[in-house]
Amino acid sequence: MSEAFITDLTVFVLSLLVGFEVISKVPTTLHTPLMSAANSIHGIVLAGTILIAATADDVVGYVIAFVACVFAAMNVVGGYVVTDRMLEMFKPPAARAAASSAGTSGNGSARAAASSGEVTR
Amino acid sequence: MSAFDTVIRLVYLSAATLFVVGLHLMNSPVTARRGNLLSGAGMTAAILATVAVLIADGSVGVTAWLVVIAGTAVGSVAGYVAARRVRMTAMPQLVSLFNAAGGGAAALVAVHDFTHVGSSGLHVSIPLALDVLIGGVTFSGSLIASGKLHGVVPGQPILFPGSRVVTILVAVVMAVATVLLAVGTGGVAALVVLAVAALVFGVTMVLPIGGADMPVVISLLNAFTGTAVAMAGFVIGNTVLITAGALVGASGAILTKLMADAMNRSIGNIMLGGFGTGDSTAAAVGDGGGQVRSLSADDAAIQLAYASKVVIVPGYGLAAAQAQHQAQELAALLEARGVDVSYAIHPVAGRMPGHMNVLLAEANVPYSQLKEMEEINPEFPQVDVALVIGANDVTNPAARRPGSAISGMPILDVDKAKSVIVVKRSMGHGYAGIDNELYTDPKTGMYFADAKKALAEMTAAVKVLVG
Numbered sequence: 001m002s003e004a005f006i007t008d009l010t011v012f013v014l015s016l017l018v019g020f021e022v023i024s025k026v027p028t029t030l031h032t033p034l035m036s037a038a039n040s041i042h043g044i045v046l047a048g049t050i051l052i053a054a055t056a057d058d059v060v061g062y063v064i065a066f067v068a069c070v071f072a073a074m075n076v077v078g079g080y081v082v083t084d085r086m087l088e089m090f091k092p093p094a095a096r097a098a099a100s101s102a103g104t105s106g107n108g109s110a111r112a113a114a115s116s117g118e119v120t121r
Numbered sequence: 122m123s124a125f126d127t128v129i130r131l132v133y134l135s136a137a138t139l140f141v142v143g144l145h146l147m148n149s150p151v152t153a154r155r156g157n158l159l160s161g162a163g164m165t166a167a168i169l170a171t172v173a174v175l176i177a178d179g180s181v182g183v184t185a186w187l188v189v190i191a192g193t194a195v196g197s198v199a200g201y202v203a204a205r206r207v208r209m210t211a212m213p214q215l216v217s218l219f220n221a222a223g224g225g226a227a228a229l230v231a232v233h234d235f236t237h238v239g240s241s242g243l244h245v246s247i248p249l250a251l252d253v254l255i256g257g258v259t260f261s262g263s264l265i266a267s268g269k270l271h272g273v274v275p276g277q278p279i280l281f282p283g284s285r286v287v288t289i290l291v292a293v294v295m296a297v298a299t300v301l302l303a304v305g306t307g308g309v310a311a312l313v314v315l316a317v318a319a320l321v322f323g324v325t326m327v328l329p330i331g332g333a334d335m336p337v338v339i340s341l342l343n344a345f346t347g348t349a350v351a352m353a354g355f356v357i358g359n360t361v362l363i364t365a366g367a368l369v370g371a372s373g374a375i376l377t378k379l380m381a382d383a384m385n386r387s388i389g390n391i392m393l394g395g396f397g398t399g400d401s402t403a404a405a406v407g408d409g410g411g412q413v414r415s416l417s418a419d420d421a422a423i424q425l426a427y428a429s430k431v432v433i434v435p436g437y438g439l440a441a442a443q444a445q446h447q448a449q450e451l452a453a454l455l456e457a458r459g460v461d462v463s464y465a466i467h468p469v470a471g472r473m474p475g476h477m478n479v480l481l482a483e484a485n486v487p488y489s490q491l492k493e494m495e496e497i498n499p500e501f502p503q504v505d506v507a508l509v510i511g512a513n514d515v516t517n518p519a520a521r522r523p524g525s526a527i528s529g530m531p532i533l534d535v536d537k538a539k540s541v542i543v544v545k546r547s548m549g550h551g552y553a554g555i556d557n558e559l560y561t562d563p564k565t566g567m568y569f570a571d572a573k574k575a576l577a578e579m580t581a582a583v584k585v586l587v588g
Contacts, residue, residue: 005244008355008363015137015351015364019371022144031376032475034147036216037157038372039343041140043219044164044365045226045350046193047171048357052233053189054181061237062188068229069192070199075223076168078200080161082207082215087154089209089482 033086040079046072125177132170133361139163140365144372150488167361196222209483210443213476214270217339220346221263227349227366228256228316234356235302235312243305248355250302253312254295255349257319258326259342265327266338276332288325294318326392334391336469336476337380341388344373380469413548416566418575421542422582424566425451428505430461432497434533435477436470438511438545439572445484447576448510452486454583463490465497465507465533467515498534507538509559511545511572517557525555541565544575 023034049072053065122130139159146156175181175189200219207215231252234245268274298315301307307314330338347369354362381388425431433448452462464486470477478491492500501507509516516535520527535541536559543565559565568575 002242002244004358005355008358008360011360012351012355012363012367015367016371018141019144019368020375022141022368023372023375030147030150030153030475030478031379032213032479033153033157034144034372034475035340035343035376036212037144037147037160038347038369038376039216039220039223040157041144041160041164041365042223042227042343042347042350042369044136044167044362045223045230045353047167048230048350048353048359048362049192049226050168050171050175050189051357051359052230052237053185053192054175054178055237056185056188056233057182057237061233062184064229064233064236065185066188066192068226068233069189070196071222071226071229073193073196074200074203075196075219075226076164076200077197078204078215078219078222080157080164081201081204082212082219083157084154084161085204086209086212086479087150087157089479 033083036079036083036086040076040083043072043076043079046076048072129170129174130360132166133359133364136163136167136170136361137364137368139166140368144368167365208443209480210440211271212479213336213339214267217263217267217270217335217342220339220343221260221267224256224259224263224342224346224349226256227346227353228253228260228319230353231256231356232312232316236309243303245356246305247303248352250299250315252349252352252356253302253315254299254319255345255352257316258323259345259349261320261323262327263323263339263342263346265324266335266342269327269332270335274328276335278331279328284325284329288322291318291322291325295322329393330391334386337377337386337388337391340373340377340380341392344370344377347371347373413560414563414566416542416568418568418578418582419586420566421568421579422586424506424540424542425455425460425508425579426458426583426587428455428460430500430504431455431506431508432463432465432492432501432504432538434465434467434507434509434512434516434535435481436467436510436512436515438513440476440480440511442511442572442574444510444572444576445480445486447573447580449481449484449486451576451580451583452490454580458583458587463492463497465494465535466491467494467512467533468531470512470515494531494533501534501537502539504538505540507535507541509535509541509543509545510576513545513557514555516559517555519555519558527555535559536562539564542568544568544570544572546571 046069049065049068053069056062056065140163143156143160143163146152146159203215231249235249265274269276295315295318298307298311298318301311302315327338347366351363351366351370354360354366377388381391433452435448439445439448455462464481466477481491482488514527516533517527518536519525520530520532522528541559541562541564543560545567547569548560560567570578
């Protein structure tokens with residue numbers, strides 16, 4: 001067992017505990033948006049799929065990396081956009097009308113996530 | 122550690138912090154959106170840092186770059202378009218679809234590492250085997266769950282003779298392959314067997330579970346994906362994957378338990394499947410032989426218009442008929458006449474906890490009118506009309522007595538209201554497959570129609586009769 005592995009394991013266990021604590025305080029009303037938010041956070045696997053692509057050196061490797069990147073990017077971008085759409089609904093009607101008339105009803109997180117995809121181009 | 126590495130690690134740490142803070146801000150509807158934005162910012166930073174690692178590495182070939190860019194672009198566009206176009210009622214199955222994608226990606230990271238990097242000890246091979254196992258199960262399982270909610274796969278539990286045996290056999294094969302891969306003796310054969318077995322197991326695990334339990338299953342699979350991503354993090358030695366994956370694994374597990382509790386079902390019971398077939402348990406609940414009183418739109422309109430307090434109880438039927446706008450229209454009309462209108466939200470109304478709130482918020486229903494079960498239940502005795510729209514099991518008084526399939530499930534005390542109007546397409550059973558005594562109560566009037574049509578007719582009738 002290397003030192004790096006023990007460090008990783010420590011991080012893993014502590015993150016689990018943080019996850020339990022953070023989540024158990026959320027009201028029922030927000031459970032669906034929360035599930036969707038958690039769903040987009042595991043889109044971080046995109047970082048992993050980008051890293052594996054770098055070590056690919058044959059057709060099989062490229063195909064695996066490509067499919068993995070498609071899946072991960074779909075998870076992360078779609079996840080943030082759909083979560084933001086849900087949460088947008090919780091704004092007061094007046095604010096929502098103002099936002100849409102000003103043409104800013106789009107969502108920052110969607111752009112943030114989408115731009116992360118663009119930067120890799 | 123070089124300065125560059127330090128910066129990258131610190132960016133990963135910031136991203137992980139933003140994920141935690143983002144989830145924490147989801148405590149309240151007021152800050153939830155900001156929480157998601159922060160989480161998105163953390164995600165962007167983590168991805169950018171990862172790209173920077175590749176650039177700094179310098180050894181990444183043109184083809185690899187093209188693969189990353191093309192794959193990310195295709196996935197981003199597909200995800201964005203799907204998320205933008207989906208109707209809010211179909212949102213749970215889309216989340217499940219994204220979850221499948223995440224699980225698939227996590228499994229592929231392990232597959233790639235195994236075939237291209239090679240194992241370097243138990244601390245890699247064990248998480249690698251677990252990643253393929255969990256990622257594979259969650260990929261196919263989430264696809265089936267999504268299909269069930271979307272109606273592509275039949276919603277009722279699918280069981281065939283010997284299906285349990287098949288599931289157990291697949292599980293055994295899966296376990297053996299996992300162990301072989303984990304100890305590093307199985308080679309590519311073990312990897313292939315494990316991947317196939319995990320995919321088959323995902324299917325056989327979800328098929329026997331009824332559509333009503335799908336939200337719990339999706340939540341569980343969400344937790345699985347988080348865990349698979351954390352395992353992928355161990356495989357490639359990346360802390361941000363470990364942190365974020367573990368966070369989601371824990372959150373998904375808690376959420377799954379909360380959902381199951383609200384339905385008075387244990388997670389084990391749900392995973393065994395077969396619920397909703399309406400078998401022997403039905404006999405324990407009355408004989409359902411009472412008379413049902415049918416209402417016309419005019420009867421309902423008069424009752425509603427002359428009430429002083431009305432509580433709308435929206436259920437799955439409202440979500441399925443997409444009648445949230447019609448419900449809001451009727452409520453606004455009644456409010457204009459001075460009627461006190463509120464909505465009683467059962468924790469599992471709709472397709473997932475909180476789904477009903479999202480649908481009603483979409484129809485511009487003020488957040489303050491939505492009342493949770495504990496808040497509204499003591500008020501029912503003062504309610505003149507409880508308007509139940511497409512909700513069934515969550516209003517069944519039989520839950521208060523032992524001996525029925527839903528005994529002990531928390532319900533809305535609709536039967537304590539002075540009168541009840543139930544909008545329903547037919548006398549069909551709810552998910553639990555049992556009769557609802559509320560329908561044969563003398564103070565209950567049934568309005569048999571699709572929720573959207575029924576509400577439009579009632580609204581029109583209120584306008585004509587008392588306009």
